[in-house]
Amino acid sequence: MPRIHFGPGALAKLPALAAAFGRRMLLVTGRQTLRRSPVASRMLNELRHAGMEVACLEVEREPSPELINEAAALGRQKPFEVVVAIGGGSALDAGKAISAMLLQRDPVERFIEDQPGFTPHDGRKVPFIAVPTTSGTGTEATSNAVISRIGPGGFKRSLRHPAFVPDVAIIDPELMVSLPREVTVSTGMDAFTQLLEAYLSPFASAYTDALCCSGLEHFARSFAVASGDGAASVAVRADMAYAALMSGIVLANAGLGIVHGFASSVGGLFEIPHGTLCATLLAESTRENIRQLRASEGGELGLHKFANASRILTGSATGNLAADCDRLVELLERWQERFAFPRLGEFGVRESDFAEIIAATRSKSNAVPLDASAMQRILAARV
Incomplete structure (x- = not known):
């Protein structure tokens, strides 16, 4: 289980919770998250005011192997101490998978279940904080991240390890009131x-x-x-x-x-x-x-x-x-x-x-x- 913070205003705890892991943060969001939610948008400024070095990555759809591999490669050039994902299930899955791959050298395909050449992941990851803005996947409490390659011969399978359960889950319903x-x-x-x-x-x-x-x-x-x-x-x-x-x-x-x-x-x-x-x-x-x-x-x-x-x-x-x-x-x-x-x-x-x-x-x-x-x-x- 993650350490769960649930309720209106819970997002205000994010700067202190993230700083406990370090100052260099990768913030993964959905494409519309910061635009749609004033609460989430203000949080980005508060993180920077709190002294966090924040790099941002927007996720438009369900994460692909290519997205995870590219993000992990960039992250290795400037090591992150904590990954935070704010958004729907796709953003949270992307953040979870990136946190799991930052300390690996092999591509993510090697660790995806039911794929050719599958190898179990060793569980090493960068600390991960999940902040859902939709009420759907429950990925803030799960040990898997869904990775998709859509089309002929495509797949939608999980990158999974007990260690991938988020370290912290912040569930603030105020982030969800503007959902279409x-x-x-x-x-x-x-x-x-x-x-x-x-x-x-x-x-x-x-x-x-x-x-x-x-x-x-x-x-x-x-x-x-x-x-x-x-x-x-x-x-x-x-x-x-x-x-x-x-x-x-x-x-x-x-x-x-x-x-x-x-x-x-x-x-x-x-x-x-x-x-x-x-x-x-x-x-x-x-x-x-x-x-x-x-x-x-x-x-x-x-x-x-x-x-x-x-x-x-x-x-x-x-x-x-x-x-x-x-x-x-x-x-x-x-x-x-x-x-x-x-x-x-x-x-x-x-x-x-x-x-x-x-x-x-x-x-x-x-x-x-x-x-x-x-x-x-x-x-x-x-x-």
Whole structure:
């Protein structure tokens, strides 16, 4: 776990927390972070006034191997003592990966999971502070950074080591009040998907279940409000930030399911925002998981968990297991319609791509094993 500082005004602690590691800082931000957030923009000046030597790097999209290698090479010329990332999941993943590669000489590709010539990373890194400005990936609490090379033969895989968990996580909901609605929805759906998939994982425990349910309760209370008229409420944004933080902790301890399996395989071939991909696949994946659990021996525990998630999200229960599971799917379909989640076909995915996608999809932590036919049904419903 990182050392967590959570709540309105938490960002003010950054200069002192960073200075504890040293004065030479690499600050990684999203392309719009400093422009969109006056709070974050002021912090850059405060860091410099505090005597920090700050070099800045803007990240426009999900980090590629080339970005990480170039940043690490530049950083070795003037060694940094601390890396700070302020932004969404892509900026945080980039900062995490750069901190992991500054003390290495080999390219990052060598250490990415499931890539040719993979070699485990030794865990050496430059101290890293994560400051999320969206409520989605939970990467402020995870041990992996997602690296992408998108296109034919592409991949979206993790650079991973227990030491890569950020040293410090600063979660300040005031940084999130200016998020556009579409970013609030897509990142919120990512956090929700992570909570639901970790809750249903065969590797879940009483510990992760408790955190999943707590995260789901905060999400249920504030997602619709954050995506509507209450977007500027700090309290609402705090609920969403808490849900995202819980989702990061539980995914690191229980794993994720088929939606994130597709996020890796589909996301490596097509340029689709990660939260959007989760949002468009979740209802159909949940329907398929429930169908498979009903047909499997020993699936009752998973069905009870889906029913409990339905109770948390809707605020009530029918007392009928099948009906409560169906209500969850119906709610996800209403969100799909209300927020107009785009179909996969809008990003160029075609039925002819299914075989390649399915062959590359891994979901060992899914609620129930899914064969190729089940995965094809999910994709076909959303193409």
